[in-house]
Amino acid sequence: xxxxxxxxxxxxxxxxxxxxxxxxxxxxxxxxxxxxxxxxxxxxxxxxxxxxxxxxxxxxxxxxxxxxxxxxxxxxxxxxxxxxxxxxxxxxxxxxxxxxxxxxxxxxxxxxxxxxxxxxxxxxxxxxxxxxxxxxxxxxxxxxxxxxxxxxxxxxxxxxxxxxxxxxxxxxxxxxxxxxxxxxxxxxxxxxxxxxxxxxxxxxxxxxxxxxxxxxxxxxxxxxxxxxxxxxxxxxxxxxxxxxxxxxxxxxxxxxxxxxxxxxxxxxxxxxxxxxxxxxxxxxxxxxxxxxxxxxxxxxxxxxxxxxxxxxxxxxxxxxxxxxxxxxxxxxxxxxxxxxxxxxxxxxxxxxxxxxxxxxx
Numbered sequence: 001x002x003x004x005x006x007x008x009x010x011x012x013x014x015x016x017x018x019x020x021x022x023x024x025x026x027x028x029x030x031x032x033x034x035x036x037x038x039x040x041x042x043x044x045x046x047x048x049x050x051x052x053x054x055x056x057x058x059x060x061x062x063x064x065x066x067x068x069x070x071x072x073x074x075x076x077x078x079x080x081x082x083x084x085x086x087x088x089x090x091x092x093x094x095x096x097x098x099x100x101x102x103x104x105x106x107x108x109x110x111x112x113x114x115x116x117x118x119x120x121x122x123x124x125x126x127x128x129x130x131x132x133x134x135x136x137x138x139x140x141x142x143x144x145x146x147x148x149x150x151x152x153x154x155x156x157x158x159x160x161x162x163x164x165x166x167x168x169x170x171x172x173x174x175x176x177x178x179x180x181x182x183x184x185x186x187x188x189x190x191x192x193x194x195x196x197x198x199x200x201x202x203x204x205x206x207x208x209x210x211x212x213x214x215x216x217x218x219x220x221x222x223x224x225x226x227x228x229x230x231x232x233x234x235x236x237x238x239x240x241x242x243x244x245x246x247x248x249x250x251x252x253x254x255x256x257x258x259x260x261x262x263x264x265x266x267x268x269x270x271x272x273x274x275x276x277x278x279x280x281x282x283x284x285x286x287x288x289x290x291x292x293x294x295x296x297x298x299x300x301x302x303x304x305x306x307x308x309x310x311x312x313x314x315x316x317x318x319x320x321x322x323x324x325x326x327x328x329x330x331x332x333x334x335x336x337x338x339x340x341x342x343x344x345x346x347x348x349x350x351x352x353x354x355x356x357x358x359x360x361x
Contacts, residue, residue: 153308265314
């Protein structure tokens with residue numbers, strides 16, 4: 001007999017919990033079961049067909065008859081657990097056609113919307129809001145989508161030149177704002193307000209789980225600081241003054257980005273995702289939606305003639321502290337920024353090293 005390789009064990013006093021993350025099954029083990037499992041992990045040949053605990057392990061797929069060949073996995077075990085553990089959503093019954101699917105989905109929506117709706121924001125901010133000017137699409141009317149796609153690139157060389165609050169307003173509205181230009185689709189329930197807001201990018205379940213926090217260093221018409229964006233009002237709240245900690249320190253030492261005039265931390269509201277989707281597969285959607293939002297930001301910034309940069313390398317604890325999100329179900333996942341520069345893919349310091357290396361000096 002062999003120990004199933006797709007298990008992990010959690011300490012949940014007074015029990016151990018064995019979790020088969022491939023099959024989405026969990027088992028609480030009494031002390032005699034925990035002790036026996038430890039013996040079998042040490043020496044699987046001790047398996048005894050007359051031992052009822054061993055038979056229970058077989059029936060629970062904790063012990064398997066034949067070894068399971070693991071796929072070649074170069075990352076660590078955590079990433080493997082995440083990937084395998086979010087595959088194959090458990091489903092009592094898979095609908096066989098649209099006529100079976102429709103009433104099941106309608107019932108799901110009604111069940112979800114009968115429970116309390118997650119709050120618009122997890123944290124309370126000052127009532128005084130900085131209202132942003134309505135977004136004008138005039139500056140973007142003559143910009144070709146094809147040319148914007150071709151022109152978008154990642155820059156790592158920014159100047160001290162400021163961007164305007166008007167550009168920030170356009171970026172936020174078209175990236176995270178609830179678009180007035182889009183009419184609400186007909187909702188199949190009597191709770192349209194909960195899922196009526198529409199952004200420029202798709203969102204799992206229409207939940208708009210992403211939020212935005214501005215890192216403002218050099219924007220004309222806006223004091224330096226960290227701000228929360230309120231998409232329902234197209235307005236800002238000051239979270240805190242700009243910290244002494246340089247931006248590069250918050251982004252894992254990428255100090256070439258310190259001159260960046262403006263950036264956006266994109267967070268995900270896990271509580272919104274839990275509200276509608278009570279399974280771990282929804283965790284994937286947090287990152288998918290973040291990608292949609294970041295691409296919208298990059299495209300709008302490019303259309304405005306700005307250079308762009310992006311990263312997922314965050315000093316998470318520092319960023320959570322900066323945004324006031326410690327120990328909450330809202331977590332920062334990504335950062336995008338824009339400004340003026342020469343458009344170089346690499347910063348001057350790195351290019352100087354490359355040039356010296358190429359010249360042999």
